[in-house]
Amino acid sequence: MTTWLQVGAFGSVEDADKQVETVAMLTGVRAVVLPQQQGEKTIYRVRLGPYRQRADFAELAEALKSNSISTTIVRVAADTP
Numbered sequence: 001m002t003t004w005l006q007v008g009a010f011g012s013v014e015d016a017d018k019q020v021e022t023v024a025m026l027t028g029v030r031a032v033v034l035p036q037q038q039g040e041k042t043i044y045r046v047r048l049g050p051y052r053q054r055a056d057f058a059e060l061a062e063a064l065k066s067n068s069i070s071t072t073i074v075r076v077a078a079d080t081p
Contacts, residue, residue: 004049005057006072007031007064016044023048026067027060047074 007023010016016033023031023046034045051057061071 001075001077002050002052003054003057004047004051004074004076005061005064006045006047006074007069008046010044010046011041013044016046019046023064023069026069027063029060050076 008016008019010019013033013035020031020033023029029048031046031048034047036043036045048060049057064071
């Protein structure tokens with residue numbers, strides 16, 4: 001099982017890209033934008049990872065939190081987001 005940190009879900013790819021830029025500027029870590037169809041809408045999830053264990057992302061999550069970016073831990077069975 002792998003873990004991703006989700007740092008937002010947006011209704012437009014432009015807003016998702018802005019979040020990617022913000023995260024990179026604050027932490028030096030590049031996030032990915034993952035589109036997901038929900039009915040007729042597309043939601044653009046912004047995630048960092050994958051990480052194998054909590055120690056690999058705990059410090060990053062704290063750095064994001066201290067910059068007012070909330071994170072959600074997302075666990076998946078494979079290396080796919």
